[in-house]
Amino acid sequence: MPRDEVSVTKPEGATPRAPHSHNDVVRVINDTLKGRVADVFRSLIPAFEGTKGDEFYELVMANSEMLHGCISIFNRNRSAFRNLLVDARGRPVNDDFVALRCGRSVHDVIAMIVRTHAKRHFKATLGGDPNDPTTKAGAMYKAINEYLIHDWQVALVPHYAPLPLAKVQEMGPRLLDIREAEILDSIAANAGGALPVHSPRPPATPELPQREQQWWKALNDSTVVKVLGQRPESETRELVAALGEINELVHADLFARLGLSTFQAAVAMVTAYKLLGRAGFRTQFGVPGKPAVVAAIAQRLDKREVGPHTDLRLMPQMMEAALRG
Incomplete structure (x- = not known):
């Protein structure tokens, strides 16, 4: 981004025109x-x-x-x-x-x-x-x-x-999951420890495998709920179980490649689940999954410049468009 100090003086009465560069x-x-x-x-x-x-x-x-x-x-x-x-x-x-x-x-x-x-x-x-x-x-x-x-x-x-700079580099897009100053202060004070997970008082996390716990917390975050809507706990459990089966290729070639935060990934995957159904979702993104399909979806999202900067509200339509080709 250019330095923010630059400015330009326009002659009085000049007609506004759309800037180019x-x-x-x-x-x-x-x-x-x-x-x-x-x-x-x-x-x-x-x-x-x-x-x-x-x-x-x-x-x-x-x-x-x-x-x-x-x-x-x-x-x-x-x-x-x-x-x-x-x-x-x-x-x-x-x-x-x-x-x-x-x-x-x-x-x-x-x-x-x-x-x-x-x-x-x-x-x-x-x-x-x-x-x-x-x-x-x-x-x-x-x-x-x-x-x-x-x-x-x-x-x-x-x-x-x-x-710490190293912690910021390590966290990357996960910074967008954190909205509370207290959590950032905790990270700064305990830089050598684990990254605290942002969760504005979601429903109590049930006993779940570690990978599923992150999806449970993401799907119950207020910002994600605003995008995906409220749902019964039974439906959330079903989604969490499906997201927990996502293979490592999806994490590497889709989430990591695009730099998606956990919230963005959750919204994208739930959108795919709703479109494909449980069986179709498992076929595409589960084990072993379809690497060519995942790569194509990642490429389409990349062409649409989807990344950590993409507003959460836009993720459903972006993911749906990528799925439809």
């Missing part, structure tokens, strides 16, 4: 954040009155709590930003995954903001240039930037910084 997009987004977005926040928050655009940008980007608060205000007051949430033809955009006039979606812009904030925090707390991987800040940013994509991660940035 990635650097153009970054400049347009940064100028919008410092300009029209700052204007809206000044109208919503009296404390920002009299704060110039550049000052607003620097102030908010440097403070996790303030940035988290501003994103929350944006999410609660979308109507105040309606003139900014339009596509290249000026039509309203109500979907966070549809491109805006700048060429990026709200989801993309949020990810850029989270990464920009992380760079600044890492520079301040770890030292060095976050764009230089030979420095502490740069090494941490290089290891984690691919997984900085959701607005809820802003509050976790101060808790990512103390993590």
Whole structure:
């Protein structure tokens, strides 16, 4: 990602046009954040009155709590930003995954903001240039930037910084399974121990083989339930048993190849189970399974750029499309 300090001055009265290169997009987004977005926040928050655009940008980007608060205000007051949430033809955009006039979606812009904030925090707390991987800040940013994509991660940035670099590299996409600062703090304090498993008080885990336990916890996580819907415990047990039979090739050639988190993998596999049925699912993904089919599905998902950055809500349609070819 280019440095976030770049900006461009447009002549007054110039007609907005869709940016072309990635650097153009970054400049347009940064100028919008410092300009029209700052204007809206000044109208919503009296404390920002009299704060110039550049000052607003620097102030908010440097403070996790303030940035988290501003994103929350944006999410609660979308109507105040309606003139900014339009596509290249000026039509309203109500979907966070549809491109805006700048060429990026709200989801993309949020990810850029989270990464920009992380760079600044890492520079301040770890030292060095976050764009230089030979420095502490740069090494941490290089290891984690691919997984900085959701607005809820802003509050976790101060808790990512103390993590040992080797642990971050080891965890990879599993970072996206963790939403609680306390768990990250525990990992930092006990770096040599096992990775705590994120679970916001799911139903008590029954006595299950170790591999099935991870699926039980994933399927009962609130974020996964929102995507797949509520189900009786008996159905969850059936799904867990099926997921527990997934062969090692699927774990290596599908999950690991695409860098999927446990939650993403759970949603993808449950989608496949619903489409194929128990027998079909076992034939494709069980033992011995069909390596050629698994490789083809992985390739189709890869072509659709499915990876750790993919929103959980998109996984069912992505997996269904891959299954159908």
